[in-house]
Amino acid sequence: MARLFDNTRAYVLGDPELEIIGNREKLAQWRHRGTGPAFYRLGRKIIYQGTDLNAWAEANRVEPTGVRN
Known part of the structure; x- marks a missing residue:
């Protein structure tokens, strides 16, 4: 899981x-x-x-399928 945000910080x-x-x-x-x-x-x-921000970002992660037309 990539951390986009600092887990120890509060953001306003x-x-x-x-x-x-x-x-x-x-x-x-x-x-x-x-x-x-x-x-x-x-x-x-x-x-x-x-x-919470990192968990939300991870939950919205999209894994490419690698299928090409």
Whole structure:
């Protein structure tokens, strides 16, 4: 499993590292739909744990099939 994010770090909206998976609007859409990475809501603050971001990224990994037309 590749680590795209630091497992020991908490990420908040506005952190440039989050741009790897989506901009603020995309992350908000995913939170609303319940489809994005796990997060904490503390008041109005949204916090993502590095371990949750890495787990979500791994779950969305696509393995190429190697089939050519």
